[in-house]
Amino acid sequence: MLLDYFPQIKALILDMDGVLWRGKQPIGNLAEIFERIKSLGLKFTFATNNATGSVKQYVDKLRSFGVDVSPQQIINSPMAVAHYLKQLYPEGGAVYWIGETGLIEALEQAGFHYSEDGVVAVVAGLDRQFTYEKLRKASFLIQKGIPFIGTNPDKTFPSPEGLTPGAGSILAAIEAASGTPPQIMGKPYPHLFRLALQQMKTQPHETLVIGDRLDTDIIGGVNAGCKTALVLTGVTTRAEAEQFQPKPDWIANSLGELVGVNS
Template structure:
């Protein structure tokens, strides 16, 4: 990348967990960090692979940390999935959803209708409420010709008690049962990037993608030709970050220090 790439950056796409906070603990002085980005003229978009919360819930969480963002600035994996479905199926299309209430709400708001037969697609996102019968229905519908769609690929979910099974683990269950691979919407896949660039009204070369996970956040930016920044305040160590190929543009201990490099 040429030496003056930093001058081209007009927007940042930020991951949230591990970048802005750990569970309920903010990382750094968030109001000050957001004010710095605002005064630098940077457009800010928040993008998460979590499909279990609505944008309104993220907006509320940020408000509690003293940061005010508009709903337009938040994209979840559930919304990227909705964007993917809108491109493929007619309005009011029927879909079977194995996922959270937030995912169901997001797809319903986009006009899709939850159904248990004659569906265009089986949509799978993270949910803590799932049983054999629901998995079976999903598998049977896919075997009968419905598309298999997943919100995000993350196999593990960091939690205070350790790593819990993530969306990717639920997808693997159905993949094993059907022999089909899911089409995915969240990071690092292009659907979420397409949605983000549309919101930001910038080109990929004008974007810095910042996150704490290599295979989702960093690959997400690199796949699209964006600049990338890795913060060490989340799940990745410095040596893992330094060994990642292609090379990451910026690596720093946290978001505040990383933005100071711009």
């Protein structure tokens, strides 16, 4: 198995879409794969840019595929935002936010509440109820000098009808209106991975980031100082991965192949 080539690895940070599943379809026997990962003594955390779903939804989905995880093993871009704001404002405070369940849940758990004035930050992610009025309010606050923080940069994501607008499209609208770019916490920026490293108490050089996208998972892993593995079960071909700079440390057909489970 490919993991034999890197004995220094003590922990994994895994992307989910395109690594564990495509939509509702699991990729390989996930129960067996994670039994193997546990038997190798590896810690693991799941890290996703997706800012809409709640942690419980991921825990339930993993459990439905026979993978038992605790909520602490799931990290999404809103949690990286909340962690960042909590460092600046340990007591919490008022935030103007544009987003869905995942974002609201993470900010409220960190002691922040929604407000339209007197806020410490404007935080935006994917919001499928986004309106001109929300854009206008965010723009006015940012023009007054309130920090503008984005969950994740993904401009679109695939759907049967075509490319659907993602968080990055909303951030682009707010940037156009306010004249200020967001500070983004999701991949490929390192905050999400740093939070995972902190929770697992592992060092970057002994942690392997596994994902299916070069521009987010692999660049993000490199930015955080981690080792990287690209799996070919998602959006990237082997030829694209071979040519990419920085090249992933490992390229595997699947997560199963990486850890030595052939199912």
